[in-house]
Amino acid sequence: MERKELFAYIAEHYQVNPEYLWKKNPNYAVLRHRHNRKWFAIVMDVEAEKLGLKGTQLEEIIDLKLEPELIEILQQSEGYLPAYHMNKQHWISIQLKKVAPEQILKLLEMSYELTK
Template sequence: MLTREDIFKHVQETYGTLPDYPFRKFPNYAALRHASNGKWYGLVMNILPEKLGLEGNEEIDILNLKCPPELIGSLRNGWDILPGYHMDKEHWISLVLNHTDPEGEIYNLIEQSFNLTK
């Protein structure tokens, strides 16, 4: 299972990104932005599973990433990769962090999102 701290460590080491917290109403929502243009390439949020159509009553951490539309359909599986929560569902996906495999392709998806939003 990946945690938000794992992701923050990875993006700091790889891209020099520190999370920022732009929403007063949602103080744990962390934006991952490019230093050069301020665009988001990721957003870490804590939400109730029901907002994604999942079972459970306790908040979960998710990571929104930009993804090429031609890949989104093959990635979404209804369990750990879902349509982008509160984002354009044609271009964004949401990863449920407590369902992800840290040895999987998550860091590749982060890199892809980083490159797509330059």
């Protein structure tokens, strides 16, 4: 799934636009609820080796908050990694290019609901 496509979906379905909070990481985009300001997703491009993968190329990921039991199950499949820079029990990193868009959007909805 492309970042642009993901952000268009989020804007249409949740009326939320990405926020870019860090000068050091200008491509890191936070998505949060308008009413309580809680994050429900963060999209980042991170060096593969920082994610426990081989290589130094940038991997585009989305971190989502999910139930710990689901995280445990998902991490057994390709494209799902321990959360980068978030609580690994409650958050998961998903490689945008390796997981089907329908699955990402389904998990995005779960994250949105969990953080309401």
